[in-house]
Amino acid sequence: MQGFITLRLLLVVTIIMIISAGIIFGCLPDRDPAPAIFTDDESTPEQAEDLPVFEDSEGSIDDETADDLEDQQDEEADEEDRGQLSESGEETMGGSSSAGNGESGFDRDSLDVIADGDYLLALVSKETTLKSDYKPSDLQRIPSYMNSSHTTIYLRAEALTKLEQLWEAAEADGVNLLRIRSAYRSYSTQDRLFSDYASRHGEAQANRFSARPGQSEHQLGTTVDFGGTSVDFQAAYADTEQGRWLADNAHLYGFVMSYPAGKEHITGYIFEPWHYRYIGVNAAMEWKQSGKTLIEFLETKPQTFQ
Numbered sequence: 001m002q003g004f005i006t007l008r009l010l011l012v013v014t015i016i017m018i019i020s021a022g023i024i025f026g027c028l029p030d031r032d033p034a035p036a037i038f039t040d041d042e043s044t045p046e047q048a049e050d051l052p053v054f055e056d057s058e059g060s061i062d063d064e065t066a067d068d069l070e071d072q073q074d075e076e077a078d079e080e081d082r083g084q085l086s087e088s089g090e091e092t093m094g095g096s097s098s099a100g101n102g103e104s105g106f107d108r109d110s111l112d113v114i115a116d117g118d119y120l121l122a123l124v125s126k127e128t129t130l131k132s133d134y135k136p137s138d139l140q141r142i143p144s145y146m147n148s149s150h151t152t153i154y155l156r157a158e159a160l161t162k163l164e165q166l167w168e169a170a171e172a173d174g175v176n177l178l179r180i181r182s183a184y185r186s187y188s189t190q191d192r193l194f195s196d197y198a199s200r201h202g203e204a205q206a207n208r209f210s211a212r213p214g215q216s217e218h219q220l221g222t223t224v225d226f227g228g229t230s231v232d233f234q235a236a237y238a239d240t241e242q243g244r245w246l247a248d249n250a251h252l253y254g255f256v257m258s259y260p261a262g263k264e265h266i267t268g269y270i271f272e273p274w275h276y277r278y279i280g281v282n283a284a285m286e287w288k289q290s291g292k293t294l295i296e297f298l299e300t301k302p303q304t305f306q
Helices: 002-027 063-075 157-172 187-201 235-239 241-253 281-290 294-299
Strands: 139-141 154-156 179-182 223-227 255-257 275-278
Touching (some): 139 157, 157 241, 241 281
Antiparallel strands (some): 179 223, 223 275
């Protein structure tokens, strides 16, 4: 009899242990899948064009921001100009010829073709286009300490040298610029990006935050998107420590914010406080003193078209 009781006790204890183990292991979180691994030691600028593009400027916003813009355009449907009002309530587009070509019926043949993309002051706008086969010949790989994404990104040699100086100056001021999210981008990559945005948000809407192929400053190889914060590709980036430092100091190293707040009617694009283009130190200093948007400043400089 005593043996039977002991056997029952052992059975009860075993059942309790099995149930307890189930509860414990059932509460443990599932392991995250292994992250994708990108190798970049064998990449070249040509190969980099075909890498997946996860971020963008002139196409660097997330779907939520794009949807907000789309809703905003619906509210403006009764306005005579569909380009009226940006995120910050800007005036109707059309104040400058540079802001056009946001509508369907886009005619690429009517654009001025930029003769030399290597020219640091080349006017890249919605009225001009880079050639589809234009690609800088002096692209250099951005070092890993500026780029933690494990993808290989490139910038022209002079621009990269000044970017490294800018980076060091920010660190000396106690500011960690964190990472470069995007740099050189080919015509074909921009074509894929814009087509994707247009298919999801409509052509006119997409062209407020994404450049058509040939009209992206990224193709110049002198433009970068800064990031690494919790508000990348958002207007709130301007209020971060990084955004404020860049707005105050980037021009000292030749970099200019292309699309400032309240100027969509001139630039054709929404506010992008993360997007900076290198135009040379002397030109950037002159631009700063002018008080103009970059596109207005470049319109005052000699331009050669084919």
